[in-house]
Amino acid sequence: MSPRVNLDKEAILKIAADIADRDGLEAVTIATLAKKLNIKSPSLYNHFDGMNDLRVHMAIYGMNELYNSLINATIGVAGEEAIHCFAEAYITFARSHHGLYDAITQISLEKDERLQVAGDKTVELVSRVLGTYKINKEEEIHIVRGLRSMLHGFASIEKNGGFGLPVDTDESLRNMVDIYLLGIQKYRNTEI
Amino acid sequence: MSPRVNLDKEAILKIAADIADRDGLEAVTIATLAKKLNIKSPSLYNHFDGMNDLRVHMAIYGMNELYNSLINATIGVAGEEAIHCFAEAYITFARSHHGLYDAITQISLEKDERLQVAGDKTVELVSRVLGTYKINKEEEIHIVRGLRSMLHGFASIEKNGGFGLPVDTDESLRNMVDIYLLGIQKYRNTEI
DNA sequence: TTGACAAAACTAATATAATTAGTTATTATA
């Protein structure tokens, strides 16, 4: 009857991400997604175990996309510049992938162990980019957590229109990272 | 027939917040909320203009609750200590109000101007707490944005189980704020 | 080449949510 559409998970997730980025994450329903794919709602269950499973996979897909952007932005740069590149790429991703970024950040990592794995890659990348700023193992973890917090918080607040004042947000980002890096330097001097 | 329950917005929002904190924000449906209030779903429309309006009001309610906690935590303290108190109170609120915190942070402030107003109070409080660290007007805005980003990002990532490693998160918070404050100091010295 | 099997589509049906329309009861107040 209907010519088999031949979908794979990856293709479906791409479409789902498109809907999310265009119309918001909550616009990705079984119904809208199925319609975009030219199939009926129940057919989606051949590929995903329901809405929950779809959300998990969207998050993993998004994390990998984000990771790729971040890797790309930090190839061939080092030190302070690398960190700024990283930060800029992170925020750029969030800005251009509203819905997918929501998919990444609105999910509890305990829901599925593959989420943890996908997230760990990026955490490790943060750590590598911070290379020269490290002090010791434990301190490194704190510093990585701090940078992740700053970047996610910035992306999230900006997305929701939380930076209302007419002051350039790009400059705020650069300033925030600069201050943090200066802080690490000073912290290191104090420690020794 | 049914004895008039005599609900007011505030009372309803308290119950809604309870459900959100206990079972997650998505568990706050018209149906569950009405049931908790011993009324039928359509009766809720006498108090709120539907789900969207309820979400807006939950966010405003949450912002005010958060603001009160923050005010409370920063009375009678000054300088660096005040900022640490502020940060700790912020994270404590997020930890003990998972669902309500989601209500605050998952809404676009452009949806309703009262959201902007409620948020501005807290932004101004951040600014006051940062008192001594200010440099100039524009710089102040960047610094406030930075601190807000850090705190929200930290709360959000922690809530989703993003800090997986067995390292104390309280220490990470203190460390992050310390480094930021050190950074501001150093930044200020560089500027002059 | 064919036939069987698995994958992936389908239809039909159910449960739950949000919402609207129209009605009834209760409360405050004129």
Next chain:
DNA sequence: TATAATAACTAATTATATTAGTTTTGTCAA
């Protein structure tokens, strides 16, 4: 006490997620 506003109600509609059971299609082995 009568009335008007408020806030509850029932009934009905639409949309969503999901399940059960069926049909189609493509692949691969005999």
